[in-house]
Every structure is written in C-alpha cells, then in structure tokens.
Amino acid sequence: MERAGLDMRVAALVNDTIGTLAGGRYSNQDVVSAVILGTGTNAAYVERAHAIPKWHGLLPKSGEMVINMEWGNFRSSHLPLTEYDQALDVESLNPGEQIFEKVISGMYLGEIVRRVLCQMAEEAAFFGDTVPPKLKIPFILRTPDMSAMHHDTSSDLRVVGKKLKDILEIPNTSLKMRKVIVSLCDIVATRGARLSAAGIVGILKKLGRDTVKDGEKQKSVIALDGGLYEHYMKFSACMKSTVKEMLGEEVSENITIELSNDGSGIGAALLAASHSQYLGVDESFSTI
Template sequence: MQRTTATAGDAVLKEQRKQNDLLEEYRTKMEMPKSQMAALRDEIVRQMQAGLSGKKSSLLMIPSMVDILPTGKECGEFFAIDIGGTNFRTVYMALSEEHGKVAEVTMKQYEIPEELFTCHASKLYDFMASALVKFAKDLGRAGKNGRPTVGFCFSFPCTQTSLNSGTLVKWTKSFNNPGGIGEDPVRMLSAAFERAGMKVDVDVMLNDTVGTLAAARYFDPDAMVGVIAGTGTNAGYVEDICNIGTLPKSYKPGDKHHMIINTEWGALTSPLLPLTPVDMKLDAITPNVGEQHFEKLTGGMYMGEIARRILLQLAEEAELFGGSVPEGLRKEWSLSTPDMCKIDHDNSLMGSSALRVLQKCFNLSWPQAFRARHAAKSVAALVSTRSARLSATAISAALRQQKRDTGSARTVVAVDGGVFEHYTAYRQQLRNALEDLLGKAAADNIVLKHQPDGSSMGAVALAAAVASGHMEREV
C-alpha cells in the first residue's frame, strides 16, 4: 500500500514538473523584460517615422485631417454613428453652453446581425442609416432645421482627404464586406440616408482613436494620445505637420501646425514581437492571416483564445488532467477574454470564480476544474501581462515621437475599450510597464485616463466643433 501511494505521488510530482516546465517556457517567451520593451519601442518609433514620410512600414500612420480639436465651448444638438468592433451605436448628445459640460446624452447599442459582417457594403450602410433614422424619430429629435448633424466614427483603416471624406483601405476585425474597399464611407453612408428618407450633414469621419482623443480634449487640454484597448487596439496622437510627408496636395495648413495621426498600430509587424507557436496557430485560423500581429497579441478578441490554447497544450503535453484531455477544452473560442479576466482576478483561497469559469467554458467536472485552477490563473496572468507590456511599449513610442516620454509636461493618454475599463489587473500591469520603461518620475506625469464611450463622444464633440466654429484651440 505504501509503495502504491508513493508511486501515485511520484506521478503527480512528475506531472507538476512538466506543467511548470511548459509554463516557464511560455513565461520566458511572453514576459518581455525592459530591454526587449526598449528595443521594440525604438523599432516602433522607426516605423512611425517611416510611415509618416511615406516609406515602407507596417504602420499606416494615416493623417486624420483633424488639425483642430474641441475646446469645451461647443454647444448644440448632435448625433453620432459609431461602428468598428463587435457593436454598433447610435448617439444623441446635447452639449451645454457651460464649458466642457454635456447636458444630455442618449445612446443605443445594437448587436450586428451575423450576415452583415460579409454582406455587400451598401447593406451594412443601410443598416446604420436606418438605425439612426429610427433612433432620431423615437427621440423626437430632428436636429437643426430638421437636418441632423452627424459625426461618423468609422474604425477601419481609411485614407482621408478631408474631415468628411476618404477611402476605405481594408476591413479589419470580423468584417469582410465586398463593395466597400476603395470607396468613400461618408458618400456611402449619405447615400444610405437618402434611401432611408432623411437628409443629414455628415460633417466628420474619424476613427475611434481620434474620437477618444477628441473626447478627452473636450474636457482636458493636456490630452495628447488616444488609445483603444478593447476588442482590437489602435492609437492616435498629435503630430507636427512638418513631419507628415503623406498629406494630400490639396491640403493647406494655413496657420495650423499639428494634426492627429491614426497609427493603425494593430498592424505592427516586427521580429521583436514576442510571438509563440500558439500565436502563429491562432493567426492561421483568422480571416486576415499574416496581418494585425500586434492586435492579435493584445486585443480582447484574441486573449481568451490564446489562454485556451496554452491550457490545451498543458493538457496534451504536460498531463494537466492526467492521461485525458477534456473535449470541452478543444472547442475554439470557448474562453472569452472577460472570462479569462475573472480567472486572473480570482485571489480567493479555493479559486471559486475560476472554478465556475472553467466548468462553464470547458464543460469540466468540479474535480477537473479544481485540478486546473492554478495553471489557468498562471496562464491568464501571462497573457494579460504580455498584452499590457506591449501596449505600454507602443504608448511610450508615441510619447517619444512627441518628445513627451521624459515626463517634463503633464500628458494625458485617453484610453477607451472594455479591456482597459474592466480588466483591473491589465490596467495595473500597464501602469507598471510604463514605470519600468520610462522610470517612475517620468511615468508619474503620464495620466492614463479612462474615456468612456470615447469614440462616440469624440465624434459628437468634433462634429460640434466643426458646426459651431469654436475651434480656435489648435491641436
């Protein structure tokens, strides 16, 4: 009996060593020491500068044509359409005459029907226009002279030629709509409004990063960077116009000296990115294979699936569940990032929240979930920490390009998106990584500010700035 017990104990220890060894391999590949972050930051700055000058770069560095920002003086009634991730929103907002105050806001969020991710682009625009028409009628708000002013937050890579015109370069996330690439989104949206029986003024087209920055600037003049940390990731920042070599010939800066640049940093590719075999296998099943590497390492769309794949490898190669692999663990996309967040945040002695998540997502029995809870928490922490350190590295690159990474001036980095809003451990790791890379003294002058509904608010605020003429504050 004693020999049998000893043999069983040896087997458990052997399994644990296998699991620890595999986790240590991932820790080595994913943790990103300061030296790696610094090297990647310098590479991102190099690619930013190349993109700004029109040279080859994985960063598109798109001029937003926004060379002014809200001042907080704007007032009036405005609407916004916001699309670009997993949800679609219509917004009504009344801006008060009191500086930087919103008098009224109404927002409606819609689940996008599955067929609209692949239908002809005109049908997608019809969906957006019809939703806003009904939204405005239900509110009994028709805008000035019955012709609503609309800010259009369209969070896909576009080459912009003015504040309200441009060309769609490519679809991202889960969208793949024929008939849209190469077309002007504002023109297509305006045509959809005509089909829906309403004339509108679409005064502004911007992406969610520009919107987040515009929204933050409405409240705080020190806002200089806008970041999305949600389903996907991207950033916009204030750049010197003299550094932008890709502006259309028709653009005349006048007395303007700065413009917001949409980096499209989700597309960043570099040998310095901490890619693992799990990441490459995940990339192979996405619609945009070989693209958006940075986003696939950091975005909320992917983090839970990365964690699931590592846990599956632990089950297959390190006997996380003994000699068997639960079938539920093999189901792709069965672990969402919000569920991974619950595992990461569970610091209870028994891991009760983690147990419930593991049972629900992978259809595990209680003993199976109990056996896997510590490994699951370790994996969740690895995935979220890598995402945060990569995001901090990219933020520091934008700050360095602006010569603001020394902390000599207060700088607000406005952040929107569910990962930043709800993932407490991620937020703390992001702050820790900035301190690691910039030094605590400099990092203390960098304010990471959550800008809720930044894209929608920014679309309204910028449309209001254009409509009201209260744009004397330069970017």
C-alpha cells in the same frame, strides 16, 4: 438612413480612436494621444505638422495634425510571438495582418489561453487521459472569462473551477490545476499589458515627451477607452506600472492615463458639430 426615412446628413466619419482623441482634447489640452484597448486596439496622437514627411500640402494654421496609427497592424521581429500566436494568426480570418492586435487585444487573449491549455491537455494530460472536447473549440474561452479567473481571490479558486465547469465542461479540477491556470492567465495578460505600455511609450518618445528637457516638465495625458482596459484591472494596472518603469520616476510623474468613458461617441459628435459650424451649414435638421 435613407431606408429609415431619417432626415440626416453625415458631417463627419470618425473612427473610435480619433473620436476619443477629439473628446479628450476638447476637455483637456494636455491630451496628446488616445488609445483603444477593447475587443480590438488602435492609437492616435497629435503630431507637429512639420514632422510629417508624407504631408506635402499647406500646413494647418494650428501647426498640428492628428495621426491615426492603426497600430493593431504593427508587426516586428522584436515582438515576442510564440507558436500559439503563430497558429492563431494562420487560422484567423486575416492571416499575416493585425499582429500587434492579436497579442494585446480583448478578442484574442482568452483564445491564447485556450490554445495553451489545449496543448497542455494533449501533450501532458493536464485534464486527465482525454482532452475535453469543448477545449478544442476556438474562441470558446473569452477574455472576460480569463479576467474573472485571473481576478479570483477565493482560497479554493472557486471562480476558476466554475468557469472550467460551465464553459469547458471540465467538472473536477484540483486546486493545483486552478493555480496553474491563474498563472497562465497572468502570463498572457502581463505580456499584452507590457506590449501595450511599450506602444504608448513609443508615441511619447516620438513626441519627445519621454524625457525632461532643461528642467521643463510637460504634462502628457493619454485618453484610454475600451472594455479591456476598463474592466480587466490586472491588465490595466500592469500597463500603467510598465509605462512608469520604462519612463522612470521623474518623467512618469507628468504622464497621466485617463479612462475616457464613451470618449469616441462624444468626440465624434463634437467633430460633426464643429465641422458643420465651420461650413456655416443650416442646422435646421439633425446632423450625425
């Protein structure tokens, strides 16, 4: 900003998850959590201040605080990791970190599919006697390509065939091959979607919103932003149905997952404005 000669002051530094939560909460007080499902993933939620054991200062007047979870770095022996996930992690730029992100986010889903296809080509001659050279290139198969193949409804799965030809330079594939690839996309996407749903249910459980207490029905809204959720329809549909499955019909009636278009940008602007107003700053110049 200084190099560009911009007369600006940074009023708030906000990550996209907190921005989405702020934007969602501004328009709807029932928003209790925000989740990003895009290239990466994260979640944040509104917690009762007295329920935060690490906080030792004065409690805020509202009695609430925002928790930025950084849930992409969650790891557990209960996560259903495969040899493909482990190999991807070891060869990644941040081995041992962001394990949850590596099984549910848009940066990695297509790569997992590529790794499975590569092993099928090497060990079962899935594409013939030779392994297609392009198939050995990490991240050449992106999640949007995977999504396009997964959503292919044509009788001959021509979209799958075109993706294999254009991206992996595999010109001749049978319908049987294409069906196997669609099934593989479904397996990887379903696992990611169900794990994402489990994370959301975990937040609701922490807040005590996973049950109906004394007949009282609390509305809970999850603000969700990110291209993976917005554009990969089979992923988002599976995630929603899994949340409903895990919570049951009665509780899930009061749980809403809402798409928040650029909620992060709007929320960041609102936080910057409210912070400036709180400080009584002279806003004769621009604020970001």
